[in-house]
Every structure is written in structure tokens, then in C-alpha cells.
Amino acid sequence: MLTKMASGKLVFSFIITLMLIFLLPPSHVVSHSNPGDIKDSSSINPQKVNLSVYYEALCPSCANFIVKSLGRVFNDDLINIINLRMVPWGNAHFNKTDSTVICQNGLDECVLNTIQACAINVWHDVNKYYALIYCIEFLAIEGRHSNWQSCFSSLGLPEKPILDCYNNGTGAKLQALYGYETAHLSPPQTFVPWVVVDSKQLGNDYEKFTTYICNAYKSNVIPNACKSLPPNNVSSSKEENPIHPVCYRGEAKNMTSLAPIKRILVHFG
Template identity: 50%
Template sequence: MVSPKLAIITAIALLPFTFINGSYGASYYHSGLHADSAEITPFDSQKVNLSVYYASLSQPCATFIIKNLEEIFQSDLINTVNLQLVPWANAYVNKTNHSIICQNGPDECELNSLQACVLNVFNEVNKHYALIYCFEFLVIQGRQKNWQDCFSQLDLPKEPVLNCYNTGTGTEIGQKYINEAAHLYSPHDFLPWVVVNNQSIGREYENFTRYICEAYKGIPAPATCNLH
């Protein structure tokens, strides 16, 4: 039986929000490193760039994704942000054999790779967020091995993601994400690491909505901002 929370996120997956696909994965900028970078170039100068660096088996990251980040989809904030999700944030490349090491072991590398594939395959932000939400919901429950159930629950095809994963594309994308995280202006020392328009917000990540509202220069301001 689908939980009430997953019922909500299933509805989110059906929302008609779309974005322009970048060179790989969840890329919301034309070129260069994405968040926290001098080369950042948003598609829409009115929008706020919101980047979330995380590890797939990190409990604080899972909690943030399913408890806090959901707010932008349940309000009008999704129309004012370019959202970038970046898994693999605490992984690193072994310089001896060039293998990738994940903080929480091989299972995290597997789930990081799957989520990188989800970001790469689905061209609609609501759909890839819904899948990652579902994966992380299972992490909270200790049932992350059941990730394939998310595709049927959300009525999304799993074959393209499995093909991406089985061909190693998710790991290749992971190396790019690792490099991106390593070149942040403000090096992350915990996760999730949330960046709003080039600026990390540190321990204030749960209050990211306030930072989005302060950064947004469009008129009118989102209705949600009047509540913060």
C-alpha cells in the first residue's frame, strides 16, 4: 500500500513542470561548474539557482529531501528556482585504481549511480525529484534495496534507468559530480550542502526557502515568500 506521503509525491510526478536538459544529468546551467561557481549562468536571470549536494544513504540528506525540499513543489516556489540535485557529494576517486569510494560503502555507490541515472534520463524536474524522493523515503525506512518499487508506484519506466546503470553511465556521471563538489567555492564539510545563487547557506539549509525569497528579484514575489 502506498503511504500518504508517496501519494503526494505521485501527484507531484504528474505536474507539468519542465526544464531544459543540460550536458549531463540534472544540469540547469549552460556551461561550466554549476552551483557555487564563478562560471554559473542561469537560463532565466530572474530565477534563483538552488543546488543540493547530498549522499544517497545519508540520513540527514534523506530527511531534507523528503521533508524540506518537497515544499518547493507544494507551493509556487518551483516556478522561481532552477533546482539541481547532486548525488555522490561525499564520494571520492581512488587515485591508485581510479575506483570510486563512497562514505557509506558500496550500497551507497549503487544508489548514487541509480540516482545519477534518474537525473540523466528524466527531463522533467518533477519526475526525477519524485523518484529520488521515493528512493530516499525507502532509505529512511531501511528498505533502499526495494528501489525498483518506486517506478511502479509512480508509473514511470525503469528500463532507461536500468540501461544507464548497467552500462556504467551512472558512475561516469558520478565522477563529474564528484569533481563539481570538489571545486565548490565553499568546500562542504557536512551534508546536505545547500547552495543558493553561488552562496552556501551552511547549517541554515532547513531554512532554504527564506534564502530563495531573499535572492529572488522577479515581480511579483512568490506567494510563499509572503509567509516567510
Template identity: 55%
Template structure:
């Protein structure tokens, strides 16, 4: 059973999941923690001067992929809990193993049409909820429901989190979500080397492949700036 508590103390979201024994605080971060990078035509990232010290962490995934949902809920959530988000440009790319049927130009998702809907909704959330903490919180909630087999209840996440539903639905209904998904498809197709499974995690253009669950160590190793979060100090021996 999953219960999602409303925003607490106006600055923190608390999620409780008794089935996975997860206790996750999500801080509402300032706009300075929003993306300071954007993809090149080849899918790689350009980084602005402001965020040049940050590490680019990209997740390529499918919305209904069980291992993807587990990674988002149980592993990736740690970047907020441990302040790792302060040194990361976090990008979520909901396309994964989907493909375009060339005969009719239709998008085909690995786990069926409902996954296509969720992929597009999550792409819209990323686009209209610019702060990473907000769109991640919504995607986290969606993926929580995926783990529980209740992904059709995705609309409940907006009220639970106090996030606006209309901008996301307008994006989806207008067809803009499909355009966003097509951009993610192109980015995923230009990964070098190509992804071979999902979730596919990339740190500063380097795919972690089977070691993706150890992404914290890779992020800390890649970070060259000052004031590394405490969690990087704890993995320092492993890095060395």
C-alpha cells in the same frame, strides 16, 4: 510504514508517510520548469536568458545519508507544495562525501557500496527523466525508503510512480551513470568554499552551511523577478 499512491487525476502525485506525518502533492510541471542552467567547469552555474530571473538551488548529498534523506523528503519537498519550484532551478547532485581512491581509481562512498549504487541510479534518473518533477519524485521515493531502512526495494518506486525503469537501468548498466557521477564529483570538488558536510545547500553560489533548513528564506531573498509565490510573502518580514 510508507505508502506511495499512484498518480492521481493525471497531474498530481500524492505520497503519504505515517511515520513522518508527511502529506506531499507533487505537480507534474510543464517543460518550461525544467533546468535552464548548467554548471561551469568550476561547478558554478551558467543561467540561460529564459531562466535568468530564477534562483539556482543546488543540493549536494549522499543517497544513504540519513540527514540528506530527511532533508529531501521533509524539507525540499516543500518547493513543490508551495509553488516555490516556479522561481527555482533545482539541481540535485548525488555525490556528497564520496571520494576516488587514487591507488585503484575506484569510487568510495561514505555509507558503503550500496550508496554508490543509489548515487549512480539517482544521477541516471536526473539525466534521463529531464523534467524536474519526475526525477525528483523518483529520488524522493528512493530516499523515503532510505528513511525506512528499505532502500534495497528501490525498484518498486518505478511502478508506484508510473515512471519508466528501462532508461534509468540502461544508463546504469551501460556505465553512463559512472560518467555522470564523475562529473558530479568534479563539480563538488570545485565548490568554493568547499563543502564540509552533507546535505550541503547552495543558493546562487552562496552556501547556506548550517542554515540550510532555512533555504526558503534565502531563495525568496535572492529572487528578483516578478510574481513571487505566496510563501515568499509570508517570509517577507523575516527577509526584511
């Protein structure tokens, strides 16, 4: 099913793609609030913290982070103080010479990145689209990512609008946007999961995202999720190698019996 869906479905407009890659400045795509703008927590209304997660669907480290760590924000009051953004692109890249999109962990990953991008775009509601992402990543951990369509029925979510988004080319355009955004991160993303809290890229410290969120949140009311954390429990230096598992660019990791890296054809025009 995944291979059939992938064949010839990711269709871009040549003009739109060129504008995204070559013409638009990064500020038109990437926007993070500046925590330095918050001066006095007693005189302003609490401002939500932006949490952005750059990932790819079949990276084992991404799947583990989404299922075992990030999902906890929905179990406490942390979700109430953040704007959670999921960016499913990761280490994929455009090959301009032969008009292809190359996904690090195979053709299936390109499909699942696009399906998840469509869910984010169609539903808007973070509770809905994260539930689908969580389900797909849970199946990926178990080596059953090819059963991803079962997530719709198990969650009681409509499948048709997501498949329509995929099949009518909208998903391909969303992937172009995510690809452009990821390529213009500064400093550049070098592995996934790549986590950003407001304008702070966490790098090796991504598992401590809760601490960074709590430190960035300015309010007289301390969320329960932040009360038990030691203050400023973050790394003061950058290690050469991440403490937690990651997927580096160019380092394919087969979670299942994925075939070697394949390419999805992207037709221009």
C-alpha cells in the same frame, strides 16, 4: 540486487576521467548565476533562482531533508521560481591509487547515487526525477532502501532507461562529473546536505533555504511561499557546529544494516 548491480558496472574511460579531474577548470563544470547582476527588479523579467543540493543517497540527514523539507517546494509556487539541481555524490571520493570510488555509507550508496544520477540525466523533468529520488529516500528513512526498484512501478515511471544508463557506463561518467563538481566547490563542502542558493553556500543554515530563495528572487510579484516569511531571516554568523543534523565527511552512518564501508571497482581503459 544492489550488490550484483554494483559489481564491475561502474566503468570509466581513463582519458575522460583524467580530463575531468586534472585538466578542466572548475568553471567548466560549476556554474551559478550571480544575484549581483540583477540591478532593478522593475525593469527586468524575473530570473529564476538556482537551488543546488549536494547530497548522498544513504545519509540520514540528506534523506530527511529531501523528504521532509525540500519536497515542500512542489506543494506551493516555489518550484516555479527556482532551477532545482540535485547532485548525488556527497562525501564519496576517488581513490586514485587503486582505481576505486569510495562511498561513505557503503556499496549500496554508490549504486543509489548512480541510479539517481541516471534518472536526472535521462528524464530531465525535475518532477519525474525528484519523484524517484523522493521515493528512494523515503524507503531509506524506513530502512527499506533495498526495495528501491519498487519506486518505478509505484510512480508509473519506466525502469529500463535508468538501468540501461547504469549498466552501459553512462552512470559512472555522470558520477565522475558530480564528483568533480563537488570537489571544486568554493568554499569546500564539509558535510551533507550542502545547499547552494545562486552563489551563496548556506552551510549550517541549509534548512532556511526558502528564505534565501525569496531574498534572492527579484520580481514585483511576490510568490505565495515568500509572503509569510520574515525579511532576511538568515544567520549573521557561522556557528562551529551545524544546528541541524548533517553527515560529515568520513563519518559513516548506517541507516540500516549496511555492511562497513566497501569500495566499488572502477576500471580505467
